[in-house]
Amino acid sequence: xxxxxxxxxxxxxxxxxIVADWTHSLRSATQRKDLLSERDLESQAADLFKAIVKxxxxxxxxxxxxxxxxxxxxxxxxxxxxxxxxxxxxTETALFVLSIKPAIFGTIRQEWGSDPDRLFSEITxxxxxxxxxxxxxxxxxxxxxxxVIARQQEDMLELSTPVVxxxxxxxxxxLIGTLDSARTxxxxxxxxxxxxxxxxxxAIIDITGVPTVDTLVAQHLLKTITAARLMGAECILSGxxxxxxxxxVHLGIDLQQxxxxxxxxDAFRLALEQTGRRVTRIDxxxxxxxxxxxxxxx
Amino acid sequence: MExxxxxxxxxxxxxxIQVDMHDQLALTLQEDLTSMIAxxxxxxxxxxxxxxxxxxxxxxxxxxxxxxxxxxLDATTVVVGMQPAVAITLVELGMxxxxxxxxxxxxxxxxxxxxxxxxxxxEDDWRDYSPQG
Numbered sequence: 371x372x373x374x375x376x377x378x379x380x381x382x383x384x385x386x387x388i389v390a391d392w393t394h395s396l397r398s399a400t401q402r403k404d405l406l407s408e409r410d411l412e413s414q415a416a417d418l419f420k421a422i423v424k425x426x427x428x429x430x431x432x433x434x435x436x437x438x439x440x441x442x443x444x445x446x447x448x449x450x451x452x453x454x455x456x457x458x459x460x461t462e463t464a465l466f467v468l469s470i471k472p473a474i475f476g477t478i479r480q481e482w483g484s485d486p487d488r489l490f491s492e493i494t495x496x497x498x499x500x501x502x503x504x505x506x507x508x509x510x511x512x513x514x515x516x517x518v519i520a521r522q523q524e525d526m527l528e529l530s531t532p533v534v535x536x537x538x539x540x541x542x543x544x545l546i547g548t549l550d551s552a553r554t555x556x557x558x559x560x561x562x563x564x565x566x567x568x569x570x571x572x573a574i575i576d577i578t579g580v581p582t583v584d585t586l587v588a589q590h591l592l593k594t595i596t597a598a599r600l601m602g603a604e605c606i607l608s609g610x611x612x613x614x615x616x617x618x619v620h621l622g623i624d625l626q627q628x629x630x631x632x633x634x635x636d637a638f639r640l641a642l643e644q645t646g647r648r649v650t651r652i653d654x655x656x657x658x659x660x661x662x663x664x665x666x667x668x
Numbered sequence: 669m670e671x672x673x674x675x676x677x678x679x680x681x682x683x684x685i686q687v688d689m690h691d692q693l694a695l696t697l698q699e700d701l702t703s704m705i706a707x708x709x710x711x712x713x714x715x716x717x718x719x720x721x722x723x724x725x726x727x728x729x730x731x732x733x734x735x736x737x738x739x740x741l742d743a744t745t746v747v748v749g750m751q752p753a754v755a756i757t758l759v760e761l762g763m764x765x766x767x768x769x770x771x772x773x774x775x776x777x778x779x780x781x782x783x784x785x786x787x788x789x790x791e792d793d794w795r796d797y798s799p800q801g
Contacts, residue, residue, distance in 0.1 A: 558752075558756060559752060559756070562752030562755060562756070563752055565752075565772070566751075566752060566772075569772055569773070570772075571772060571776065593759045593760075596759050596764040597752070597755035597756050597758070597759045598755070599764075599770060600747075600750050600754075600755040600758055600759070600764070600765060600768075600770055601749075601750045601751075601752065601755050601770060601772065602747075602748060602749075602750070602770035602771035602772040602773075602776065602777070603772060
């Protein structure tokens with residue numbers, strides 16, 4: 371059973387030197403001075419060493435999940451996550467913990483150099499302990515990265531579903547990117563809320579920016595359109611590229627009940643017609659006058 | 669017993685649901701409304717569900733039933749002001765209510781009813797003045 375007792379005693383006795391050696395090797399190792407100042411690095415090393423020394427003497431390395439390890443693990447996790455956010459690479463993050471090895475090994479050698487068996491067993495303890503710590507560091511680093519990615523995804527979801535008002539009573543939803551279930555839910559909610567807020571009778575869903583339409587995406591679109599219809603708004607689907615039209619027919623998706631247009635402009639024209647409006651060109655003299663008025667307004 | 673009031677405006681009936689619908693209330697409404705349509709020979713029914721926040725498949729089906737029954741009695745039904753959450757729920761329940769007319773609010777629903785009834789009167793006029801008439 372490997373316990374930390376003697377190792378911790380050794381560490382405590384030689385604390386200052388180990389920290390000094392460690393910070394020395396930290397400085398020479400591939401550390402990023404542009405991301406973390408030397409002083410911060412040293413204080414982080416000192417804090418971590420203090421936390422390690424405070425681990426109860428009877429703690430077993432095999433029980434890395436036990437509460438005794440918690441303060442050290444938490445500290446390593448916090449440091450790793452902050453490094454992930456700062457832009458450190460995984461290697462650089464792991465090296466922070468790993469670079470304590472030479473310092474500890476050197477100390478152990480000085481203490482037990484005359485007794486090879488003891489030396490070996492102490493080095494084994496220190497080695498497995500530091501390895502566990504560095505694995506934990508890498509794991510926390512990846513966890514931190516994952517959280518960053520998840521947050522970015524969320525942000526993108528919010529950003530990627532803008533509802534724009536084209537005219538009084540006509541809203542458009544330009545969709546960009548792949549539609550999955552989570553995103554469709556946001557799209558649906560945003561569109562329906564916009565219909566209520568702007569009191570719009572017609573909503574145009576433009577899928578020019580949607581790279582692929584499969585049965586699932588089509589089903590999501592149909593659901594959104596049906597929900598809008600239940601609220602009393604008509605939906606027009608626009609921006610259907612030729613390839614997507616072919617896919618839709620090959621997949622046997624039925625869009626018969628829905629007004630579809632190739633271009634957003636066509637959909638807008640239809641929307642204007644549905645709300646009793648029309649865009650007309652004005653003739654020569656009037657046009658010149660209108661242009662002059664527009665310029666004057668600027 | 670709790671009832672949902674039915675208001676008569678000209679040839680239209682206006683029903684505003686302002687309480688949580690439970691099954692018995694929906695059935696009572698269905699009965700009251702059909703008998704009212706028959707009694708006053710209403711041309712249109714406007715059901716305002718803008719205050720309705722919770723809906724289940726039974727309520728959805730009852731709404732569809734009311735619309736179908738009204739159609740048999742020669743009245744057009746418009747459901748107005750459905751909340752986004754309610755619409756999403758109905759769609760997720762697989763109830764797209766294909767037979768029901770919808771509108772954003774009471775005003776546009778009323779406009780729709782006026783337009784359709786005007787069309788119908790036009791047709792009647794045309795029939796009156798046709799050579800056979």
